Amino acid sequence: MGQPYAGKLVASGGRAPYTWSFTGTLAAGLSLSADGDLSGTPTAAGSTLFTATVRDADGRTASARVIVMVQPPLTLFTVGHWNLEWFGAPNQGPARSTSDGGVLDDLQVAGAKDVIGGAGAHLWGLVEMVDTADFNTLKAGLPGNYSGFLANNTSYVLSGASLYSAGEQKPGVLYDSTLTYRSAQVILTAQAADFGGRPPLRVDFTTRIHGEDAPLVVIVVHLKAFEDMTSYGQRQRSATALKQYLDQWLPEARVLVIGDWNDDLDHSISTENGVALPTPYANFLDDPTHYTFLTQVLTLSNTRTTTEYNDVIDHTLVTDEVAVDAVPGGVQVLRPDATIPDYAQTVSDHYPVLTRYDLSGIPGPRVRLTAPLGGTFVAGTSLTFTWRSVGVDTVRIEATYDGGDTWSVVAPSVRADVGTFTWTVPDMESDLVRLRVVDTANASRFDMSPGRIWFTRTEPRVFINELLANEPALPGGTAHEFVELYNMGTAPVDLSGWSLWDATASRHVFAPGTVLPPGRPVVVFGGAAGFTPGTPDTVASSSGTLSLNNTSDTVQLKGTDGGVVDTISYFSTVDAVSINRSPDLAPDAGFVLHTTLTPGLQSSPGRRADGGAF
Numbered sequence: 001m002g003q004p005y006a007g008k009l010v011a012s013g014g015r016a017p018y019t020w021s022f023t024g025t026l027a028a029g030l031s032l033s034a035d036g037d038l039s040g041t042p043t044a045a046g047s048t049l050f051t052a053t054v055r056d057a058d059g060r061t062a063s064a065r066v067i068v069m070v071q072p073p074l075t076l077f078t079v080g081h082w083n084l085e086w087f088g089a090p091n092q093g094p095a096r097s098t099s100d101g102g103v104l105d106d107l108q109v110a111g112a113k114d115v116i117g118g119a120g121a122h123l124w125g126l127v128e129m130v131d132t133a134d135f136n137t138l139k140a141g142l143p144g145n146y147s148g149f150l151a152n153n154t155s156y157v158l159s160g161a162s163l164y165s166a167g168e169q170k171p172g173v174l175y176d177s178t179l180t181y182r183s184a185q186v187i188l189t190a191q192a193a194d195f196g197g198r199p200p201l202r203v204d205f206t207t208r209i210h211g212e213d214a215p216l217v218v219i220v221v222h223l224k225a226f227e228d229m230t231s232y233g234q235r236q237r238s239a240t241a242l243k244q245y246l247d248q249w250l251p252e253a254r255v256l257v258i259g260d261w262n263d264d265l266d267h268s269i270s271t272e273n274g275v276a277l278p279t280p281y282a283n284f285l286d287d288p289t290h291y292t293f294l295t296q297v298l299t300l301s302n303t304r305t306t307t308e309y310n311d312v313i314d315h316t317l318v319t320d321e322v323a324v325d326a327v328p329g330g331v332q333v334l335r336p337d338a339t340i341p342d343y344a345q346t347v348s349d350h351y352p353v354l355t356r357y358d359l360s361g362i363p364g365p366r367v368r369l370t371a372p373l374g375g376t377f378v379a380g381t382s383l384t385f386t387w388r389s390v391g392v393d394t395v396r397i398e399a400t401y402d403g404g405d406t407w408s409v410v411a412p413s414v415r416a417d418v419g420t421f422t423w424t425v426p427d428m429e430s431d432l433v434r435l436r437v438v439d440t441a442n443a444s445r446f447d448m449s450p451g452r453i454w455f456t457r458t459e460p461r462v463f464i465n466e467l468l469a470n471e472p473a474l475p476g477g478t479a480h481e482f483v484e485l486y487n488m489g490t491a492p493v494d495l496s497g498w499s500l501w502d503a504t505a506s507r508h509v510f511a512p513g514t515v516l517p518p519g520r521p522v523v524v525f526g527g528a529a530g531f532t533p534g535t536p537d538t539v540a541s542s543s544g545t546l547s548l549n550n551t552s553d554t555v556q557l558k559g560t561d562g563g564v565v566d567t568i569s570y571f572s573t574v575d576a577v578s579i580n581r582s583p584d585l586a587p588d589a590g591f592v593l594h595t596t597l598t599p600g601l602q603s604s605p606g607r608r609a610d611g612g613a614f
Helices: 105-121 132-141 231-247 296-300
Strands: 005-008 019-024 031-032 037-040 046-055 060-071 076-087 123-129 147-151 168-176 179-186 199-208 212-222 255-260 291-293 315-319 353-358 365-372 375-378 380-389 395-401 406-414 420-424 428-441 447-448 453-456 462-468 484-488 499-501 507-508 519-524 538-540 553-558 564-572 579-582 592-593
Touching: 019 031, 060 428, 076 105, 076 212, 076 255, 076 315, 105 132, 105 564, 123 212, 123 255, 132 147, 168 199, 168 212, 179 212, 231 255, 315 353, 365 428, 365 447, 380 395, 380 428, 406 420, 462 553
Parallel strands: 076 123, 212 255, 375 453, 519 538
Antiparallel strands: 005 037, 019 046, 031 037, 046 060, 076 353, 123 168, 147 168, 179 199, 199 212, 255 315, 291 315, 365 380, 380 420, 395 406, 395 428, 428 447, 428 453, 462 484, 462 579, 484 519, 499 507, 499 553, 553 564, 579 592
16 A cells, blocks of 8 residues: 555457456556556555456457455564674684675675675674674675674673673674664573573564554574584573573563574484484474464475575574564575575575564554465365464454455354364365454454465366476576476466475475466576576576486475475486477376477477477
8 A cells, every 4th residue: 555556467369459448446546557557556455356358459358357455554574683604703614705804805794794785674683793893894884774783792781791702603683773772681691501602692672563662572592503412402401491581581572582593393403313303492382372483484395594404493483472473474585695606605504584574553452364375275175274363362264255245254253372273165166265364353353365365176286397407508507407397277376385306305495475377387497597587487496506417316396295296207318408298288298308399499498398388
């Protein structure tokens, strides 16, 4: 609401020129031109439905119903955390960082400045910070008005210098003018040994939350590293001490615990007799009413947070007072290695992690739907609603199948603190489904699914149609490797969180909001250098590589639950020639060299095997 919008309706088939019209209601402030341009500045929040009709030069027409959802203005609050490996240390850390001393041309300082300066986060929790001069140079070089300090700065942390020496790894914070500093202290000092000698830094702020100045507590942690049993036990004891502290001293506070936890949430990085041990953070996971790891979505989608390992070890834990304001789909791992040459050798062995929060609106009870946010669901299958709430006793679950004209009650009353409800998808075909969770005490307090939801009787099917493993000898090398997926179903498929693997590891995770329409492809290249920027239906691998071997390998497409959706193994390749289903777009067919299907055409990423458009 209140922000300029410009979009274009598109038709295919028929004969140009096309002429557009509509029936129904456009959102206030928007207009639809005869050329199909939907534009304007929306003046009111809400959902509207109209039918768009396109007429071609021969008088043929096609129509589709369109939902426009106008969101109220958001006050997004973004939090980042980052392990900057031995930041500023003269003889440790990234091998090619140019050192200590706080000079502007230091590669680690320059890389950190570019990443933090471009991320737009209001607050950063940083660990492995060593050199104060380098930290001050970083802070001074950032755009905007950032303040910050390290844990040994006695101007902020009275006992900091006695707990952290100048040459030690230290936690620290950076924050902009949206936050007002109140106090800082190093906590859990009695458990410092279990934290690997790095007790957490607690910083108390106030910031604008739902229309009023409110306290916000940030705790920056760096738990014990390594896979050995001693280190595993230290992480367990640290987690116990941390939860006891939060339960006792901050039971109703807005708290973010951010940093390098050095272990994952599905299971530990530590093993015993070759079997992964339970996560050391089960005590938090077993108390979902009070604590939420927002970064658990990264674990579930196999989105790594380090340059070397597939595990997620950098986490954001929040109390329930913060969880309700977390933006669904707002967790992001930044990949500076896509733009910073030799990132792991110059900047860090960890990637930054961002989380986002909606702090707009007024004080009081709130409810937020966290799933489903969009996607396609098959009749007769289970659909699980999840939500977060504060100050709400019971909620009502509702659904609309016509874009909002009428709403049906799915569940009249569910305890809000349960946070979940499972429903069987009704037997129908509709691409105008919306779902919402409503405070039963006040119908004006509700939250609705933001993305398109499709109910269908037909199981969607996405499969691997073409892949190139033996890249041509061009600049960019392995960036030219690609995997082409195709949706042969009649409904769109939400690929958010789906992943592409080679035989050993996840190489690409589809970003939130990635929807593959029926009858369309999506192509994942090994890197951005493999294709022309702006190429439709094309993305670069989120890991920076597909790592496909020339001799033999296995490519797997996995869903959000880790189940294999499609897989192919190959045992030989030809330079610069892809392999393709034969016949093309046949999900159960075998693969042949592309030149066998279309002589003279070595590959056809994003197009049919004969080079024609989909």
